[in-house]
Amino acid sequence: MNYPQIPKSWNIESKPHKFCPGCGHGIALKALGMVIDELGIQDKTVFGVDIGCSLLAWDFFNVDTIQTHHGRTTPVITGIKRANPELITIAYMGDGGGYAIGSQHLVNAAARNEKITVILVNNTNYGMTGGQMAPTTLPGQKTETTPYGRDVDETGYPTLGPEMVAAIAREGAYVARGTVANLRQLKGFIKKAIENQMAGNGFSFVEVLSGCPTNWRTNAKETWDFIENTMTQYFKVGELKVPGKGE
Amino acid sequence: MANKPITGEQRVFMTGNEVIAYAAVMAEADIMYGYPITPQNEIMHYWTRLAPKYGKKFLQTEDELSAGFTTIGGVLAGRKAFTATAGPGNTLMQEPMSMAEMMRIPTLLIVQQRGGPSTATVIYSQQEVTMTTYGGNGEGFRIVYSTSSHQDLYDYVIKGFNTAWKYRFPTFILGDGYQAKMREACVMYDPAERGIELVKPTPYMGAPGTPGVDRKPSHMRNTYNTEEELYEVVMNLAKAYEAIIPEVVEFEELNAFEADTVIIAHGVVSRAAKGAVKELLAEGEKKVGYFRPITLRPLAVNELREIAQRAKKLIIAESSYGQLLKQIKEAIYGTDVEIHTILKPGVGITQEEIVAKYHEVK
Amino acid sequence: MAKVVKIALAGEGGQGVQSVAEIIAEAANEEGKEAIYIPNFGVEQRGGVSIAFIQISDEPIGSPKFEKGDIVVALSDRAVRRTRQYVGENTVFVYDSSIEGIEKDLPTNAKKILAIPALEVSKKELHPRVFNVLIMGAVLEATGVVTIEQAKKAIEKKLGYKFEKDPSLRELNYKAIDRGASLVREQ
Numbered sequence: 001m002n003y004p005q006i007p008k009s010w011n012i013e014s015k016p017h018k019f020c021p022g023c024g025h026g027i028a029l030k031a032l033g034m035v036i037d038e039l040g041i042q043d044k045t046v047f048g049v050d051i052g053c054s055l056l057a058w059d060f061f062n063v064d065t066i067q068t069h070h071g072r073t074t075p076v077i078t079g080i081k082r083a084n085p086e087l088i089t090i091a092y093m094g095d096g097g098g099y100a101i102g103s104q105h106l107v108n109a110a111a112r113n114e115k116i117t118v119i120l121v122n123n124t125n126y127g128m129t130g131g132q133m134a135p136t137t138l139p140g141q142k143t144e145t146t147p148y149g150r151d152v153d154e155t156g157y158p159t160l161g162p163e164m165v166a167a168i169a170r171e172g173a174y175v176a177r178g179t180v181a182n183l184r185q186l187k188g189f190i191k192k193a194i195e196n197q198m199a200g201n202g203f204s205f206v207e208v209l210s211g212c213p214t215n216w217r218t219n220a221k222e223t224w225d226f227i228e229n230t231m232t233q234y235f236k237v238g239e240l241k242v243p244g245k246g247e
Numbered sequence: 248m249a250n251k252p253i254t255g256e257q258r259v260f261m262t263g264n265e266v267i268a269y270a271a272v273m274a275e276a277d278i279m280y281g282y283p284i285t286p287q288n289e290i291m292h293y294w295t296r297l298a299p300k301y302g303k304k305f306l307q308t309e310d311e312l313s314a315g316f317t318t319i320g321g322v323l324a325g326r327k328a329f330t331a332t333a334g335p336g337n338t339l340m341q342e343p344m345s346m347a348e349m350m351r352i353p354t355l356l357i358v359q360q361r362g363g364p365s366t367a368t369v370i371y372s373q374q375e376v377t378m379t380t381y382g383g384n385g386e387g388f389r390i391v392y393s394t395s396s397h398q399d400l401y402d403y404v405i406k407g408f409n410t411a412w413k414y415r416f417p418t419f420i421l422g423d424g425y426q427a428k429m430r431e432a433c434v435m436y437d438p439a440e441r442g443i444e445l446v447k448p449t450p451y452m453g454a455p456g457t458p459g460v461d462r463k464p465s466h467m468r469n470t471y472n473t474e475e476e477l478y479e480v481v482m483n484l485a486k487a488y489e490a491i492i493p494e495v496v497e498f499e500e501l502n503a504f505e506a507d508t509v510i511i512a513h514g515v516v517s518r519a520a521k522g523a524v525k526e527l528l529a530e531g532e533k534k535v536g537y538f539r540p541i542t543l544r545p546l547a548v549n550e551l552r553e554i555a556q557r558a559k560k561l562i563i564a565e566s567s568y569g570q571l572l573k574q575i576k577e578a579i580y581g582t583d584v585e586i587h588t589i590l591k592p593g594v595g596i597t598q599e600e601i602v603a604k605y606h607e608v609k
Numbered sequence: 610m611a612k613v614v615k616i617a618l619a620g621e622g623g624q625g626v627q628s629v630a631e632i633i634a635e636a637a638n639e640e641g642k643e644a645i646y647i648p649n650f651g652v653e654q655r656g657g658v659s660i661a662f663i664q665i666s667d668e669p670i671g672s673p674k675f676e677k678g679d680i681v682v683a684l685s686d687r688a689v690r691r692t693r694q695y696v697g698e699n700t701v702f703v704y705d706s707s708i709e710g711i712e713k714d715l716p717t718n719a720k721k722i723l724a725i726p727a728l729e730v731s732k733k734e735l736h737p738r739v740f741n742v743l744i745m746g747a748v749l750e751a752t753g754v755v756t757i758e759q760a761k762k763a764i765e766k767k768l769g770y771k772f773e774k775d776p777s778l779r780e781l782n783y784k785a786i787d788r789g790a791s792l793v794r795e796q
Binding site: 009046058059061064065066067072076078084108 | 277278280304306308309310312313315316317318319320321323324325326328342343346450451452453454455456457458459460461464465466467468469470
Binding site for chain 3: 260425428429430431432515516518519521522523595596597598599600
């Protein structure tokens, strides 16, 4: 697998990007950039970024981009799509934005089958604010607010986002979980998600398993090992809901 | 599909919420986003009945945060978008409205004030003045019209969309439960027939052409890295806001610049205040006047100072524990006019009470 | 100053006080007068006493609510207790004579207190469903805010579609309004 070229839709002026070394956002956004290029939708795409590390992507693409508030990207993007259905609208957020502070928006957008695409990066912690426990923090995982490891009796189990969305969304929705460890597959999921919106089928949602070496305090090898081997024990990679493929 | 629900001038007798829905259609609003809360619900009820007939849309959201942020989305897409709320819903609205303030997004929010704090009553108050003028983590770069009648509701909803899109500051119509639910007469009209030109919206996102190729991408942010960067942004907002104040400020008065005692009230209470002053003048009292700020943000500071410097006494009447009072005190800081008050949080104020207060303090 | 006529109407849910208030206010508006009608719409609207506030004048009306009414009508025991606060020395207080157990709750400061057998008359002479229209006739007689003719036009506007189907309903409503007026005249 090799994608050396920079996506055409990237904004070169804002590169090198501002994410930490080894952060997974760059890979997720590369996959998205390639999809925008392949589908030829740079002129019709509106990109919404949440607060959290995703806020850094506000000038990442040569695509109209709105930086919103923490958790509120889903409604802003919904509002845009409802007002102008010709646009292809993508909400980009982290696990805190999607599963904690903005969970009601995610749940209800899925329930209404909004014709939008949500891409949610799961790195098991709040990166921007300094590595606190997120809804996705694994049992026993140490964070700044679970210094002795996440105690599931106290704080519950990791949120299974795509499973939740797949349970809520109805016919026409597309739901998948990809990983930055498999760019080709991730790109395919994101492409299908956006195509699903373009076809007017319904809500589309892709969770992206990603790494946060800065807050995990891991080196490159440990980071990839955690994404590929530890996270995938809880978060199963694959498609959960594909229109026309039965339930 | 019919073009407009109103042609010519039509005297109607209906609730304020219904008037607002008609005004929004006549202002060429494209889409309403909303979440149920009393006493604004019927704005949504009437809008959803009218909207499909005139090619307009509605989305019922999961809460007021979403109603506010989807409204922002609608505006970003270049549509005249609006929402309506009250009380605890207005509290939630402050988050999206602070984003609109930072990014100069011309949202229109209609507030039908109910009792507070907390859930309180679903009936009436003037307790959302501070929140509507200065809510959110910002500086109050907003335009707030306080209406007092159904005619105001019709006029200022139409005007409010124009103000929002002309000046690009979030704009608010501050009504209340009485105005929402009562029936009274007003005249509806087609703004075009009165020579009112409606400002056309333009998209912030999704304009024609490929970003980075045919045009610059629209990259909008509200987060900044340094103190200095933010300072510059906020000072530019302040400068832009201050520049429009003279054009935006509105007030109504009666004998206010000649009187010894001036009664000040806004919104629906101004009706009782104006009635009281008319009654007193008719009874032969000469030194009484009435002043009503129509814009609570920006406030008519120059006029209030002039009055405070000339008059001996002010009587400030409001259905809150002093939210307008606080703003007036700030506006007239340094003058030594005597201030009297009728402060009735969440309760209506009658003309009789104001007349009695005048006799008590004059 | 032009006189503003202030009316408070209170009853139990289903007694139709809000539709009566609406018809009176609309009739006044049709006559070219200024009118304001506020329904009570608190949490009370679910299971509480239903109150309507009306003001009618030749000139624009100030405050939408008022302290004391010119006429206050109470149609149930709870309504009698709830509306006492709107009764002052210039108030005509009207209540239905069939209401029991309210002797101690009747206002003592009213200009005049009228007990009218509206419920009984509507049941015996007309039909219970026009009880509220009978009350409207009484209010109009007591206040003179709107002519009976104008009120009939307003009823026609509101219920005309029902009258089309069954013209006897029209007659029943008109009778009710006239009879209500006569109950006050006879006092």
